[in-house]
Amino acid sequence: MENTTLGNQYQIVRKIATGGMGELFVANQFGEFNYQRQVVIKRLHPELANDALHRGLFIQEAVLSGRFNHPNLVHVHGITEDSNGLYMVMEYIVGMDLMGLVRAAIARRSFLPLEHALCIIAQIGEGLETVHSITDARGRPLNLVHRDVTPSNILITHNGIAKLVDFGVARVRSEGGQPGQDADIIAGKINYMAPEMLSGGAIDHRVDLFGLGVILYELVLGRRLFRGTPEEAREAILSRPIPLPSVVKPGIDPDLEKILLKAVDKNPEYRYQSAGELVLDLEKFAAERKIRFSRLKLARYLQRFNQPDKAVDAAEPEPESGIEDWEGVQLDFDQGFGEGWGQSETMGMNIPENSMPDMDDEEWLELMGSPEKLAQRQRSRPVFAIREGTGAHAASAPTAAAADTAFEFGEGKSLPQPALSGTSASSSPRSGWGPAAWIALALAVGVAGFMLARVL
CATH class of the missing domain: 1.10.510.10 (Transferase(Phosphotransferase) domain 1)
Incomplete structure (x- = not known):
């Protein structure tokens, strides 16, 4: 199809993807007065051209999409059929x-x-x-x-x-x-x-x-x-x-x-x-x-x-791995956390696992760099669920939930969160004092005692 001209106005530049129903190509559209723009050509697989179901779905996609005039919906400029097959012309999205x-x-x-x-x-x-x-x-x-x-x-x-x-x-x-x-x-x-x-x-x-x-x-x-x-x-x-x-x-x-x-x-x-x-x-x-x-x-x-x-474009490309059903591939969004996390130049610390009981999963992985330990940690947690179909809680959230935990907003910004129902800031594990705070307190008490002894 490369270098092929469709309808006297679309010149195929290259193939970009193959989906279950069709092939996709980048093309240059030419018109009078040196008019030119890039478009995407989606062509129904030739072997499906006579299949009533797939042919009908392909035509329906073009006809329905042609009715849309919204910036958040893909634009289809037209559909036609000639000796090169049945194809639609779509907007080129970068x-x-x-x-x-x-x-x-x-x-x-x-x-x-x-x-x-x-x-x-x-x-x-x-x-x-x-x-x-x-x-x-x-x-x-x-x-x-x-x-x-x-x-x-x-x-x-x-x-x-x-x-x-x-x-x-x-x-x-x-x-x-x-x-x-x-x-x-x-x-x-x-x-x-x-x-x-x-x-x-x-x-x-x-x-x-x-x-x-x-x-x-x-x-x-x-x-x-x-x-x-x-x-x-x-x-x-x-x-x-x-x-x-x-x-x-x-x-x-x-x-x-x-x-x-x-x-x-x-x-x-x-x-x-x-x-x-x-x-x-x-x-x-x-x-x-x-x-x-x-x-x-x-x-x-x-x-x-x-x-x-x-x-x-509007068709799902065929993965290079040859795997057609991407649901079977481990694409969990959190899979990437743990691959390299905790190994950066700023995270070269050896922190005991038992010193971080109150961290959330992302913090845990960032410091420990161990998905296996995270999975073990998650299995040890109580499970809370919602009642089917109503959205109501079948069990309440843990009373020890962190009331002052920060939720990430934007570029590293955070906002304090209000306590969940049944919790208070004082009951939060994160509101407890860490080792540094206790050391500082001990030093302060010692200095105060020394000064008092001198006065007396």
Whole structure:
């Protein structure tokens, strides 16, 4: 296909990816008066050209995406078919997907700052609000559902704009104008599927909100929510309670914890009912905590990675490793912590393990550099869960939770957190005095005693 000209105006430059449904190419579009721009060509695999299902999904993706006019949704300029096959013309996006951004941050021994995580999720939420409210030519709701809201389908441009892509498995209103059931197709990636999708129940736009909620949960806490093989992830989604954020990350802001739990509630009736509702809650939380997120700040954050421009598009590229199902690969967000952590020039200390009983997981790994010890530590913790479907706590948070634990905001900034219910600053393990404080006190008492003896 390279150097091939399509439709007398698109010259293929190079192939950039191969997905399950099609191939993607960078192309130069030419027009009159020296008009030129770069676009992405997505072509349906030739062997699927006569497959009614895949052909229909491909055309539907182009037609639906062509209706969007929103900065946080991928733009499709057109679709056509000729001797070169069935292909659509899409915008050329320079940036990286969300998973790539998280990996890049971990490679720098850090994690995506909260302000940027909120910025990305809020932008995708705004895009989903548009998707879910789109209507047909008669003004009737299409009840459009993306069904595959995952990190690999969220692209971050070099100027800080988050875009939701790949509407290849989206579904619209069934006959009669009501949300239907998926008896024949389960679309998307298991780790981000809502329980009602996996159980074969009726689905609506709230399955997209669940997927976005899982991503938010993972970005805030720094670890996968539903990990393991597809079978293990499915079992966890259907049968296991959601781990309390305050147990996973002691010291998390209680209001942020409420947002996370509502976003991933397994009962859609107790989940966020619209993407806009989630966005407003995130903006309210950020405003109250004086967390200022913006696309400009996100763009400046991206510049530090110094990566060459990489064209990304609406199809999921085939991994170079040949592994087609990335759910089976250990991509836990917190896996990177421990690989090199504690080995930097500033962390060359040999600290006894039993001297850090009250540290959270990130601090533990930073000092100990041992994922195995962390796993052992986590297994020894009590498990707290939420009641299925309601978001209510089945057990309260530990009364010894650190009331003055700082939660990281932005570039190394932190804000003190209020005590959790049933705790106080005085009851916090972190409020106790360390060895240095006791030594200082002893010296002070000794000096005072010496001075008193001289006076007497």
